Amino acid sequence: DAKTTQPTSMDCAEGRAANLPCNHSTISGNEYVYWYRQIHSQGPQYIIHGLKNNETNEMASLIITEDRKSSTLILPHATLRDTAVYYCIVRVYENAGNMLTFGGGTRLMVKP
Amino acid sequence: AAGVIQSPRHLIKEKRETATLKCYPIPRHDTVYWYQQGPGQDPQFLISFYEKMQSDKGSIPDRFSAQQFSDYHSELNMSSLELGDSALYFCASSPQSDTQYFGPGTRLTVL
Numbered sequence: 661d662a663k664t665t666q667p668t669s670m671d672c673a674e675g676r677a678a679n680l681p682c683n684h685s686t687i688s689g690n691e692y693v694y695w696y697r698q699i700h701s702q703g704p705q706y707i708i709h710g711l712k713n714n715e716t717n718e719m720a721s722l723i724i725t726e727d728r729k730s731s732t733l734i735l736p737h738a739t740l741r742d743t744a745v746y747y748c749i750v751r752v753y754e755n756a757g758n759m760l761t762f763g764g765g766t767r768l769m770v771k772p
Numbered sequence: 773a774a775g776v777i778q779s780p781r782h783l784i785k786e787k788r789e790t791a792t793l794k795c796y797p798i799p800r801h802d803t804v805y806w807y808q809q810g811p812g813q814d815p816q817f818l819i820s821f822y823e824k825m826q827s828d829k830g831s832i833p834d835r836f837s838a839q840q841f842s843d844y845h846s847e848l849n850m851s852s853l854e855l856g857d858s859a860l861y862f863c864a865s866s867p868q869s870d871t872q873y874f875g876p877g878t879r880l881t882v883l
Binding site for chain 1: 776803805807814815816817820821822826827828830860862864869870871872873874875876877879
């Protein structure tokens, strides 16, 4: 699976949009971009995923550049409960049982 | 909605003892995954099963074994426990190759 690069940490004011970038310049054509977050020692929580089109759900939006070499996760109105480590992961979709490779992530701190 | 169930949630063992962790996937999910997260580290993939067959294997020690049963639940068996095995163990499930959903984890402490 392709490697990803994310900022180590970011701050965001409560109520503002949080924009979390991710670089995945070696992504392959059959690899999806997944975002998970982990709130202190809880199980990682799925947020959103996409292949090449922008995606939106009730939690967040995912913007993927046209060349697919980077993406941005957007939390439109961050709350204190969004404080967590956010992981950007690229993963082949095809084979059942394919693992997720967690690497570093961005520690987002939402401040009042 | 139903989530992944893991038991026990907390487990304390002595060195050289054995431990068994259980995972009950979301209904109709046929694939399970095990991850280990040491203190201050990211989750690391151990092993996965699809339709009761091992699918993918990560950095799982030889002292560990796992299986998936006919009802799709999975068990992770850990023998000759070492202090370094103290960690959070997460199970995830998915329908085939689709999105993985994680359980709340089992916190294993080896004394």
